[in-house]
Every structure is written in C-alpha cells, then in structure tokens.
Amino acid sequence: MMIRKSALLVLSLFILLSVATIWLLRSSWTEQLAENTLQDMFEAKVEIEGLSLDLISLKAKWDTLVIADKDREMFNLIETGPAELDIVGMPLFEKKIIIELAKVDGVSVGGRRKTSGWLEKKKPSKAAPTTTPTSADESAAGGEEQAKTLAESKEDIPSLDLTALTKNINVDGLINRDQMKSVSAVKSTRDNLTQTYQEWDKRLAEQTMVADAKALKARIDKLDLNTKDINKLKKQLDELKQIQKEASRLQKQAKQFKQDASRDWKNTSVQVKDLDELIDKDVDQVRSLAKVADMDLNEVGKVLFGRAVIDQFEEVLGYLRKAKDFVKAEEEPADIYERRQGRDIHFKRTSPALPEFLLAKAEFSGVDREQRYQGTLMGLSSSARVYGKPMHLDMDLSSPGGSWNVSGEFDRTGEISRDLIDIDASQVDLGRIDLQSGKDSGLPQALIPLDSNVSGLFTVIGGRLDGQLSLKSDKVSFDFHEQGSDASSQKLKRDIKATFKDFDSVDVVATLSGTLSSPSINVKSNLDNKISARFKSLLGKKIKGIEDDIRKSVKGEVNKELNAAKKELKDKKSDILGRVNNVTGSTGGVDKRISKLKNELEKKIAGSIKNKGVDELKDSIKNFRF
Amino acid sequence: MLWLKIFAKFVKILKEGATPGQLAGGFSIGFFIGLTPGWPLHIILITLILLLLNLNLGMAVIGGTLAVAISWLLDPMIDTVGAWLLEDVNALQSIWISFYNNSLILLTRFNNTVVMGSFTVGLVLLLPIYFLIRLLIQQYRDVFLANLDKWRLTRMIKNSWIYRWYQRASEVGLI
Numbered sequence: 001m002m003i004r005k006s007a008l009l010v011l012s013l014f015i016l017l018s019v020a021t022i023w024l025l026r027s028s029w030t031e032q033l034a035e036n037t038l039q040d041m042f043e044a045k046v047e048i049e050g051l052s053l054d055l056i057s058l059k060a061k062w063d064t065l066v067i068a069d070k071d072r073e074m075f076n077l078i079e080t081g082p083a084e085l086d087i088v089g090m091p092l093f094e095k096k097i098i099i100e101l102a103k104v105d106g107v108s109v110g111g112r113r114k115t116s117g118w119l120e121k122k123k124p125s126k127a128a129p130t131t132t133p134t135s136a137d138e139s140a141a142g143g144e145e146q147a148k149t150l151a152e153s154k155e156d157i158p159s160l161d162l163t164a165l166t167k168n169i170n171v172d173g174l175i176n177r178d179q180m181k182s183v184s185a186v187k188s189t190r191d192n193l194t195q196t197y198q199e200w201d202k203r204l205a206e207q208t209m210v211a212d213a214k215a216l217k218a219r220i221d222k223l224d225l226n227t228k229d230i231n232k233l234k235k236q237l238d239e240l241k242q243i244q245k246e247a248s249r250l251q252k253q254a255k256q257f258k259q260d261a262s263r264d265w266k267n268t269s270v271q272v273k274d275l276d277e278l279i280d281k282d283v284d285q286v287r288s289l290a291k292v293a294d295m296d297l298n299e300v301g302k303v304l305f306g307r308a309v310i311d312q313f314e315e316v317l318g319y320l321r322k323a324k325d326f327v328k329a330e331e332e333p334a335d336i337y338e339r340r341q342g343r344d345i346h347f348k349r350t351s352p353a354l355p356e357f358l359l360a361k362a363e364f365s366g367v368d369r370e371q372r373y374q375g376t377l378m379g380l381s382s383s384a385r386v387y388g389k390p391m392h393l394d395m396d397l398s399s400p401g402g403s404w405n406v407s408g409e410f411d412r413t414g415e416i417s418r419d420l421i422d423i424d425a426s427q428v429d430l431g432r433i434d435l436q437s438g439k440d441s442g443l444p445q446a447l448i449p450l451d452s453n454v455s456g457l458f459t460v461i462g463g464r465l466d467g468q469l470s471l472k473s474d475k476v477s478f479d480f481h482e483q484g485s486d487a488s489s490q491k492l493k494r495d496i497k498a499t500f501k502d503f504d505s506v507d508v509v510a511t512l513s514g515t516l517s518s519p520s521i522n523v524k525s526n527l528d529n530k531i532s533a534r535f536k537s538l539l540g541k542k543i544k545g546i547e548d549d550i551r552k553s554v555k556g557e558v559n560k561e562l563n564a565a566k567k568e569l570k571d572k573k574s575d576i577l578g579r580v581n582n583v584t585g586s587t588g589g590v591d592k593r594i595s596k597l598k599n600e601l602e603k604k605i606a607g608s609i610k611n612k613g614v615d616e617l618k619d620s621i622k623n624f625r626f
Numbered sequence: 627m628l629w630l631k632i633f634a635k636f637v638k639i640l641k642e643g644a645t646p647g648q649l650a651g652g653f654s655i656g657f658f659i660g661l662t663p664g665w666p667l668h669i670i671l672i673t674l675i676l677l678l679l680n681l682n683l684g685m686a687v688i689g690g691t692l693a694v695a696i697s698w699l700l701d702p703m704i705d706t707v708g709a710w711l712l713e714d715v716n717a718l719q720s721i722w723i724s725f726y727n728n729s730l731i732l733l734t735r736f737n738n739t740v741v742m743g744s745f746t747v748g749l750v751l752l753l754p755i756y757f758l759i760r761l762l763i764q765q766y767r768d769v770f771l772a773n774l775d776k777w778r779l780t781r782m783i784k785n786s787w788i789y790r791w792y793q794r795a796s797e798v799g800l801i
Contacts, residue, residue: 002679002680003678003679003680004677004678004679004680007677007678008678010677011674011677011678090729090730091729092729093729093730093732093733094729094732094733339698339701340663340697340698340701340740341663341740342663342705342708342738342739342740342741342743343705343709343738343739344735344737344738344739345709345712345713345722345737345738345739346726346737347719347722347723347726347727347737348723348726349726349727350723350724350727351727
C-alpha cells in the first residue's frame with residue numbers, strides 16, 4: 001500500500017503550524033491555564049504576571065502572583081514576587097499539574113486590592129450558596145461558627161468593676177420584682193397550691209367510700225343471728241362473707257386515696273422548699289447588676305487575661321480556617337452510566353497517586369509589617385485523599401522583637417480531619433498587650449512583658465478542639481488607666497495599682513477545649529491566688545457587706561410572698577389531709593365487726609349440727625324394740 | 627439534492643478510480659475509528675495512519691458513520707466486553723496495572739469499558755469487514771455493473787423523462 005504524499009505534506013504543515021502557535025501563545029496560554037486552575041482551587045480571582053514556561057526543561061517562572069481572598073472582596077489572600085517552579089512532565093499527559101519544587105520570594109498576606117477579588121460565578125450569595133460544601137468545607141464552616149462563638153465568649157468573661165465598690169449601691173433600685181425567679185416561683189407555687197386544694201376538695205366531695213361503708217354497716221345490722229334454723233344460719237354466713245369481700249375492697253380504695261393525698265401535698269411542700277435555691281440565683285443576678293458578680297475572685301486570670309487570649313485564639317483559628325480551605329479532601333465524582341460513556345475502571349497504583357494539582361514542596365520568604373519570614377510548605381494538593389499525605393508548614397518569623405517558629409500539619413487524608421498548629425518563641429518582646437479591661441474597672445489596662453517565652457499548640461480533630469497558649473515572662477509591668485475624678489475611687493485605684501506592683505514574672509496558661517460548636521476557654525495564671533488574696537484583704541469586708549445587703553433585700557422581697565405561701569400550704573394541707581383521714585376512718589372498724597360476727601355464726605352453726613345429731617340418736621333409742 | 631450528490635459520488639467511487647482494496651481498507655479503518663467514542667490517543671494515531679495511507683477517505687467516512695450508529699445500538703454489549711476484559715480476565719490484570727501507571731498509555735483511556743470494548747470489537751471485525759467489503763465491491767463491479775445495461779428496468783429508467791431531465795440539468799450545472 002502506498003503512502004499518500006499530499007497527506008504527508010498537509011500533516012507536516014499542520015504539525016509545524018501547531019508547534020509555532022503553541023510557541024507564540026505559550027505564555028498567555030499557560031497563564032490562562034494556571035490562573036483557571038488556581039481560581040478553581042482558591043475560589044477567588046488569581047492574577048499571574050510574567051509567566052514563562054520552558055517546555056523542554058519544564059521550568060516555569062513568574063514575576064508576580066496575586067490570589068484574592070474569597071471571604072474578603074477587597075483583600076488579597078497572598079501575594080508573591082518572583083518564583084521558579086520545577087514541573088513534572090509525565091503527569092501533564094493526565095492533565096495534572098505537579099510541581100516538584102517551588103521557590104517563591106516576596107510573599108505577603110492580607111494586602112489591599114484595588115478591584116474586587118470575587119469571581120463573578122462564585123460571588124457569595126446569602127440566599128443561595130453557589131458551591132456544594134465538601135467535608136473539608138464543612139469543617140471550615142465549623143471554624144466560622146467557632147470564631148463567632150469565641151467572640152461571644154469574650155462577652156461572657158466577667159467584668160470586674162472594682163471601683164463600683166466605692167459607690168453606694170442602691171440594691172432596692174436594682175431589684176426588679178417582675179424578673180425575680182424566686183418571686184415568680186412563689187406565685188406559681190401558690191397557684192399550684194390552690195389547684196391542688198380544689199382538686200382534692202372535688203375528689204372528697206365526689207368520693208362514695210363513706211356512703212359505701214354506711215351501706216355495708218346497714219347490711220350487717222340486718223343479719224338475723226338469733227335464729228336456730230341451721231339453713232338460715234348458713235345463708236347469713238354466706239351474706240357475711242360477701243360483705244367481708246366488699247369491705248376489704250373498700251379499705252384498699254381508702255388506703256390508696258390516703259396515699260394519693262399524702263403524695264400530692266408532699267410535692268407541693270417540696271416546691272416551697274426549692275425556693276431557697278432560686279433565692280440564691282436572684283442574689284447572684286442582683287450581684288451581677290451591682291457589678292460585684294465575681295467578687296469571689298476565683299477567676300482572676302480569666303478576668304485579667306481572658307479577652308487578650310481570645311484575640312490570640314481567634315487569630316490562630318483564622319489561619320487554621322484558611323488552611324482548611326486550601327487542603328481539600330475531594331474525591332473524584334462517581335461515574336454515572338450513559339451510552340457510549342462507559343465506566344472507568346481503576347487499577348492499583350504502583351507509583352504514588354497524583355491529584356489534579358500538587359505542590360510537593362515550596363520554599364518561600366517575604367517581609368510583612370517589619371516581620372521577615374521564610375519557610376517551607378509541603379504537600380499542598382487539590383485532593384489530600386488522592387495524594388495520601390497531609391500538608392506540612394514550617395515557618396520562621398523574625399522581627400525586631402525576636403524570632404518565632406510556626407509549624408503545622410493539616411491532614412485531610414482520612415474520614416476525620418486533623419489539623420495541628422504549633423507556635424514557639426523564646427525571648428521575644430511582645431510589646432504592649434491590651435488586656436481590654438473596662439476603663440473604670442480599676443484593673444490594669446495593658447500587660448507589658450519583656451523577654452517572653454510563648455508556646456502554643458492547637459489541634460482540631462473532627463469537631464473536637466484542643467488548644468493551649470502559654471506565656472512566660474520573667475519581667476513584666478502593668479499599665480493602668482488614668483486616675484478617676486472621684487476621690488474614693490482614686491484611692492481604690494491607687495490601692496489596686498499597688499496590688500500589681502510587686503509582680504515581676506507572669507506565667508499565663510490559656511486552654512481552649514470542647515467542640516467547634518461549643519468551645520470553652522479557661523485561663524490560669526501564677527498571679528491568680530496572689531491577686532485574689534490581696535483583693536480579699538483589700539476589699540473583702542466591703543464585698544461581704546454588699547453581698548449581705550443584696551441577700552437581705554432579695555429575701556425581704558421574697559419572704560412577703562413566701563410566708564403567705566407557707567401559711568396557705570399549712571392550712572390547706574391540714575384541711576384536706578384531715579378530711580381524707582375522716583373518710584378513711586369511716587371505712588375502718590367494719591372488718592373487725594365482720595370477723596366477730598363470722599366467728600359467732602360459725603359457732604352457732606357447729607352447735608346446731610351437734611344438737612341435731614343428739615336428738616336423732618335419742619329418737620332411735622326410743623323407737624328401739626327387741 | 628445534497629443526498630443525491632453524495633449517493634452519486636458513492637456510486638462513482640464504487641464504479642471507478644480506487645481499487646477494491648483501497649475502498650475496503652478505508653471503510654474498515656473508518657468503521658474501527660467510528661466504534662470508539664471520543665478521541666483517545668490510539669484513535670488519533672489510527673486516524674493519522676488513515677490520512678497517510680492511500681486509502682479511500684470517502685469510504686472511511688461512510689464506515690465511521692455506520693459504526694457510530696451501530697456502536698450506539700450495541701453499547702451494552704460493547705460495554706460488557708470491555709468490562710469483562712478489564713475486570714474478569716485475571717491473566718490481563720498485570721498488563722492493565724502497568725498500563726494504568728503509565729501516563730502516556732492512560733491517554734488511550736484503555737481503562738474505560740466502552741473504549742476497551744469498542745477497540746476489541748473493532749479489532750475483531752477489522753479483517754472480516756475488509757474482506758467482505760472488498761468482495762462486495764468486486765462483485766458489484768464484475769457482476770452488477772457488467773449486466774446493468776442489459777436489465778429492462780435500467781432501460782425503462784434511462785428512457786424516462788426524469789432521467790433525461792436529470793442529465794440535462796447536470797450538464798448545465800444545475801445539479
């Protein structure tokens with residue numbers, strides 16, 4: 001068979017033209033391809049400038065890369081300067097971009113954008129989300145929820161307004177009767193009392209036990225025990241046995257009636273007793289309104305450092321959320337059978353499985369707000385499950401204040417996601433840490449630690465949260481708000497300031513635990529006990545006096561209603577239980593009488609039978625003839 | 627009129643020009659290409675071979691079109707053949723695994739049941755179709771065409787006003 005010469009010519013021309021076109025358009029074509037791939041990954045605009053691709057050595061370079069933040073329209077997630085990439089060739093045939101090594105300089109995060117970074121098709125909509133969340137996205141959503149709850153928990157930290165103690169607290173003015181739990185409980189107890197009384201009054205009126213007992217007694221009275229006729233005596237005995245059965249049933253009914261009454265009235269008494277606990281709660285509420293809620297000072301660490309710690313937790317969890325977004329666990333969609341589509345059969349991989357996109361190793365460096373950082377990122381992939389390895393981050397930051405190391409592992413390879421961030425810094429200057437205490441609280445406004453050691457470990461496994469942030473500083477000072485105008489408050493503020501004067505070292509340990517949906521924070525410091533003791537000696541008597549006043553006022557309000565309730569309970573309870581006793585008493589005594597009569601009847605019957613036998617014997621002897 | 631033109635061209639192809647081997651070769655390779663859905667790597671290579679060899683492209687188009695229709699109808703059977711080869715024949719598993727781990731061979735989409743099934747069916751039918759078509763063309767030329775003018779029906783058609791009108795119209799270039 002001959003070769004078609006014309007086809008050979010056309011084919012050669014076609015190949016030449018294709019190569020030339022690819023060569024001329026390689027930059028814009030590869031730029032477009034890379035931008036689209038990254039946009040799919042980050043769900044935000046991606047801009048690459050100066051991208052060049054060497055098809056022979058498979059090396060790529062770019063001048064700048066900007067990836068927008070999908071959650072913040074006018075901010076960038078990351079910006080980079082010049083970069084060099086080593087691309088693996090063979091996977092390109094499978095439309096997979098595998099970068100073996102990337103060297104990136106000038107990395108910075110969170111820069112401002114001139115234009116919106118949202119992709120038109122992926123613009124978030126409140127009414128209808130545009131993307132279906134994967135398991136990793138769901139975890140990230142959990143992270144959002146987490147941040148919100150943490151922000152809320154900041155408000156839950158008790159505010160310690162020590163200067164409130166210098167003012168005369170109008171406790172009566174703080175008490176709102178309508179909102180007092182104990183007062184409303186007394187009211188509802190009295191309502192229950194009335195209802196129970198009415199119910200028992202009705203039951204007593206409707207009961208037939210007294211009438212039934214009377215009827216039984218009348219039936220007993222009717223019995224004729226003087227007859228000598230043995231047959232009549234037997235009939236009387238049968239009737240008596242019937243009456244005994246009915247009397248026994250009546251007594252059981254009366255016993256149950258009495259038990260019900262005792263139970264109902266016991267419950268009502270318990271409700272009245274529970275009021276004491278509610279009074280304690282009302283006292284706590286008024287203490288809170290008087291801003292002396294946590295004067296027991298058990299949580300000084302939380303009060304002093306809690307808000308600042310939550311800010312740190314939020315920042316770390318913010319990075320964790322971003323990492324969650326990058327590291328995806330998506331699997332290939334299931335094949336759907338259609339004609340001429342077939343099914344793809346997957347075989348064992350003898351070489352490592354590759355995801356659509358993989359950045360095996362990236363070495364990066366950059367400067368951001370006086371912080372110079374460099375590090376490595378390994379295993380950033382479009383599908384961690386396909387790649388089978390978690391993403392690792394190791395980063396060193398250096399600033400004029402000292403140097404930090406941040407490392408992390410973000411694992412989406414299994415059913416349960418596992419994220420870990422480890423932070424370490426030694427001998428760093430943290431500057432001024434705003435403690436966010438109220439202006440009039442009298443407490444320090446800021447902590448200024450020098451040469452601090454900071455360590456933190458945060459893990460999120462599935463929905464479970466665990467985190468610990470520890471700050472140790474051998475040299476600290478506290479900064480206070482300006483003195484108030486009020487003379488008594490000025491004195492107290494001076495005293496409080498003096499309380500913090502001798503502390504040279506601070507050791508704060510904050511722990512984050514619980515689940516993503518309900519996290520809890522605990523903060524302990526080496527100052528807790530010392531400050532607590534000093535505050536108690538300084539303010540203890542004043543605090544106790546205020547608490548006693550509050551308790552007295554609350555009890556005064558409740559007692560008016562409570563005493564009336566207790567009297568009503570006593571009267572109604574004795575009335576009902578007395579009437580119940582009367583009813584049950586009326587059914588008593590019948591059984592004893594019946595037993596007595598039954599014995600008499602049985603004796604008489606036995607006697608009659610004996611007499612009848614003797615008479616018959618006598619008659620037999622009389623009539624005997626030889 | 628287009629269909630009439632295509633038909634006329636087809637008849638002309640059968641009648642003269644290319645050899646029965648070139649016609650049958652074009653048809654059978656076109657049929658092979660048409661059976662497989664999409665453009666996996668091996669189909670692109672076979673198409674290039676078809677273009678390079680001096681085979682009849684018109685017959686290849688006809689064979690391909692016919693194969694598309696047939697493969698649509700026989701899809702379940704083709705799918706079963708492919709699935710059987712890929713999943714049930716243990717002796718082939720090691721080959722499939724080595725293919726699966728080669729990025730270049732993966733471009734053939736050999737691991738797709740329909741692609742594998744149509745490749746196998748096409749391969750099996752390639753030579754029978756070639757010989758059958760060649761025989762038919764030979765028979766058409768030697769037997770059918772040689773006796774065509776002798777038939778009464780042919781004479782009737784040639785004497786009809788429609789045929790005469792068609793000839794005049796094609797002479798002036800209307801058709």
